[in-house]
Amino acid sequence: MILVLVDHDRGELDPLSLRALTAARKLGQDIEAVVIGKDGAGVAGVVGEYGAKVLHVATHADITDYTPQASGRALKDLVEKLNPAAVIAAGSPRGNEQLAHLAAFLDAPMASDCSSITLGSPHVVQRARWAGNLIEEANVHSPLLIASIFPFSTEPESANAGAATLSEFQPILEASDTVVRVLSRDSGESKSGGVTLTDAKVIVSGGRGVGGPEGFSKLEELAALMEGTVGCSRVVTASGWRPHAEQVGQTGSKVAPDLYIACGISGAMQHIAGMKNSKTIVVINTDPEAPILNYADYAIIGDLHQVLPALTSAVREAKG
Amino acid sequence: MDVLVCLKRVPLAGGTLILTPDAKDIETKHLGFGISPHEENAVEAGVQLVEQMGGTLTLLTLGPSDAEEQLRAQLAIGATRAVLLETDGQEWDPQGTAAALVDAIKAEETQFDLIIFGAESVDSAGYQIHVRVAHALNRPIVTNVKAMKIENGVASCERVVATGREHYEAPLPAIVTVRDGLNIPRYPSVPGRMQARKKPVDMKKAEPRVPKLEKLNLTIAPSKSTGAEILGNGADAVPALVEVLKKIGAL
Numbered sequence: 001m002i003l004v005l006v007d008h009d010r011g012e013l014d015p016l017s018l019r020a021l022t023a024a025r026k027l028g029q030d031i032e033a034v035v036i037g038k039d040g041a042g043v044a045g046v047v048g049e050y051g052a053k054v055l056h057v058a059t060h061a062d063i064t065d066y067t068p069q070a071s072g073r074a075l076k077d078l079v080e081k082l083n084p085a086a087v088i089a090a091g092s093p094r095g096n097e098q099l100a101h102l103a104a105f106l107d108a109p110m111a112s113d114c115s116s117i118t119l120g121s122p123h124v125v126q127r128a129r130w131a132g133n134l135i136e137e138a139n140v141h142s143p144l145l146i147a148s149i150f151p152f153s154t155e156p157e158s159a160n161a162g163a164a165t166l167s168e169f170q171p172i173l174e175a176s177d178t179v180v181r182v183l184s185r186d187s188g189e190s191k192s193g194g195v196t197l198t199d200a201k202v203i204v205s206g207g208r209g210v211g212g213p214e215g216f217s218k219l220e221e222l223a224a225l226m227e228g229t230v231g232c233s234r235v236v237t238a239s240g241w242r243p244h245a246e247q248v249g250q251t252g253s254k255v256a257p258d259l260y261i262a263c264g265i266s267g268a269m270q271h272i273a274g275m276k277n278s279k280t281i282v283v284i285n286t287d288p289e290a291p292i293l294n295y296a297d298y299a300i301i302g303d304l305h306q307v308l309p310a311l312t313s314a315v316r317e318a319k320g
Numbered sequence: 321m322d323v324l325v326c327l328k329r330v331p332l333a334g335g336t337l338i339l340t341p342d343a344k345d346i347e348t349k350h351l352g353f354g355i356s357p358h359e360e361n362a363v364e365a366g367v368q369l370v371e372q373m374g375g376t377l378t379l380l381t382l383g384p385s386d387a388e389e390q391l392r393a394q395l396a397i398g399a400t401r402a403v404l405l406e407t408d409g410q411e412w413d414p415q416g417t418a419a420a421l422v423d424a425i426k427a428e429e430t431q432f433d434l435i436i437f438g439a440e441s442v443d444s445a446g447y448q449i450h451v452r453v454a455h456a457l458n459r460p461i462v463t464n465v466k467a468m469k470i471e472n473g474v475a476s477c478e479r480v481v482a483t484g485r486e487h488y489e490a491p492l493p494a495i496v497t498v499r500d501g502l503n504i505p506r507y508p509s510v511p512g513r514m515q516a517r518k519k520p521v522d523m524k525k526a527e528p529r530v531p532k533l534e535k536l537n538l539t540i541a542p543s544k545s546t547g548a549e550i551l552g553n554g555a556d557a558v559p560a561l562v563e564v565l566k567k568i569g570a571l
Contacts (some may be wrong), residue, residue: 009481009483066486068463069460069461093447093463093464093481096447096448097447097451097463097464099448100447100448100450100451100452101451101455103448103451103452104448104451104452104454104455104456105455107415108532109413109414109415109532109533110414110446110448110533111533112445112446112447112448113445122534124536128445128541129443129444129445129538130333130337130346130442130443131442131445132541133337133540133541134337134346134538134539134540134541135538135539135540135541136444136535136536136537136538137535137536137537137538137539138533138534138535138536139533139534139536140532140533140534141530141531141532141533141534142532148447176458176460179460179490179491180460180461180462180488180489180490181488182486182487182488183487183488183489184486184487185483185484185485185486185487186484186485186487187483187484187485196482196483197482198482199482202570226570234357234500237501238504244466244480244500244501245480247500247501250440250442251357251358251499251500251501252500258568258569258570259565259568259570268334269333269334269336269337270357270442276543279568280564280568280570281548282561282564283548288550291336293547293548294543294547294548295543296547296548297548297549298548298549298550298551298561298564299548299549299550299551300550300551300552300553300554300557300558300561301550301552301553301554301557302553302554302555302557303554306554306555307554307555307557307558309555310555310558311558311561311562314558314559314561314562315562315565315571318562318565318566318571319571
C-alpha cells in the first residue's frame with residue numbers, strides 16, 4: 001500500500017496533491033490518502049476519484065491549522081500502524097516540510113522532488129537537482145520510501161473512482177509538536193485583478209530588458225487584458241522594480257501557466273527552473289542568442305517596448 | 321544573542337550545466353564557487369541581529385577544505401568565526417550531513433540562540449537537513465521565512481504563500497530557514513575583507529557515513545529540443561503572434 005499525504009489549506013485541496021496521487025497510482029499498489037486536521041475530511045470525494053480507497057483523517061484538538069511537526073508525528077503514527085511501502089506527497093514547500101518531519105522522526109532517508117520511482121530493495125528514484133535542470137538517479141536504502149513528487153512532472157489524471165472511505169484517527173502528540181503553527185494570516189500584497197502567480201493562466205513576465213519600474217506598465221496592461229498577471233525575474237526584484245511576490249524562478253514561485261510571455265528575460269538557469277513547465281512559452285527579446293530561446297515555443301526578436309504596445313492593441317482588437 | 325548560520329559551498333553555474341565524464345557531478349573546472357542565494361540572506365540576517373543585539377555570529381559548513389573560501393567571504397560580511405567540517409570532497413547525503421552538523425553544534429561551547437539555514441541549496445535542494453537538525457537538538461523550526469523579528473526571546477516569522485502571508489512564532493533557542501527577499505545582503509567592505517583573513521576558522525575532520533540516499537549518476541534534463549520558432553522581428557511580427565495565440569486558445 002502507498003500512503004499519500006494530501007495537503008489542504010483550511011479544507012481547500014492543494015491541486016499539486018492530485019499530481020502526487022496520480023504519480024503514486026503508477027506504482028501499481030493500493031492507494032490510501034491521509035489529511036491532517038478535521039477540515040481536510042471534505043476532500044474524500046476528490047481523493048477517491050483520484051484513486052485513494054481510504055482517506056485517513058488525523059484529528060486532534062491541538063491541530064486547528066497547519067502545524068508541520070504535528071503532521072510529521074501523525075504520519076509516523078500512521079506508518080507504524082499501516083506499514084506502507086512508501087509515503088508520497090507533493091514536492092511543495094508544505095509537502096516537503098511535513099515529509100521531512102516524518103523522516104526526522106523515523107531517522108529514515110527522504111528523496112525530494114522525484115520524477116520517477118521504482119519500488120524495490122533498494123528503491124530507485126529519479127529526482128530533480130538544480131531546480132529540474134539536472135536529474136539525479138539515486139538508490140534509497142530503507143524499507144520505507146519517503147518521497148515527494150517534483151511539481152509538474154506528472155499531469156493529474158482521474159481514476160474515475162468513487163469517494164474514499166473516511167477513517168479518523170487521533171495522533172499522540174507531544175507538547176513540542178504544536179509549538180510552531182500558523183498563528184494568523186493576512187492577504188499579503190494585493191495583485192491586479194486578484195490573480196495569483198500560481199493560479200494564473202497567463203503570465204506576462206519581465207526581466208532586465210524592461211529597463212526600470214515604469215516599463216512594467218506595458219506588461220500590466222497586456223496581463224490585465226488577457227486576464228493574467230505580471231511576473232518577473234530575480235534581477236527585477238533585487239533592483240527593487242517589483243515586489244518579491246512576483247518573482248518567478250527557483251528562489252521565487254514555480255509556475256506552469258497555459259501561456260508565459262517572457263519579455264526582456266535572458267534566461268538564467270534559476271529563472272528557467274521556475275517557468276519551463278509552462279504549456280506555451282513566448283519570448284520577446286532583442287538577443288536572438290538568449291538562452292531562454294532554448295526553452296521557448298515562439299519568439300519575436302525585438303524591443304519589448306515596441307512589440308508589447310503593438311501586441312496589446314492587436315489583442316484588444318482580436319477580443320473585439 | 322549568539323547566532324549560527326549553516327552554509328554550503330556550491331558551484332556558480334550560469335546558463336548551462338556540463339557533467340563530468342563519469343556523470344556523477346557537474347564539471348566545475350571552469351566555474352567559480354559561492355553559496356546559495358537564500359544563504360546570503362541568512363548571513364545578512366545574522367549580521368543584522370548581532371549589530372542590533374550584540375553577541376556573536378558563527379558560520380558552519382560541511383565540505384571540502386576549499387570551502388574555507390566561502391567561509392572567509394562571509395566572515396568579511398561580518399561573522400565572528402567559522403567552523404569547517406572537512407570531507408573528502410564527496411557530497412554527503414542529507415542524513416549524514418545533518419548528523420555531522422548536529423555533532424559539531426553540540427561540541428560548541430556556545431549554546432546558539434538562533435540557527436539559520438537557507439531555505440534550500442541551489443544544487444541538491446533536499447528540504448530536510450534543517451528539520452533533522454531541529455529534531456536532534458529538540459528545537460522548534462520555522463521554514464521559508466521572509467520576514468523576521470526577535471523580541472522577548474521569541475522569533476516572530478512570516479512566510480509567504482499563494483494566499484498571502486502566514487505568521488508563526490518560535491521561542492528561542494530556535495531554528496529558521498530563510499528565503500531570498502528577507503533582506504538585501506550587503507557587499508563586503510575593504511576593512512571587512514582585511515579582518516576576515518585573520519578571523520578564526522576551525523578545521524575539523526568529518527567522518528563519512530554510509531549514505532542511505534545514494535547518488536548514482538546525473539543526466540541533463542531535456543529542454544525543448546526543437547527550439548523556438550522565430551515569428552519575426554519587432555512589431556511587424558505581432559500579427560503572427562496573434563495567430564499563435566488564437567491557435568493555442570489564448571484568444
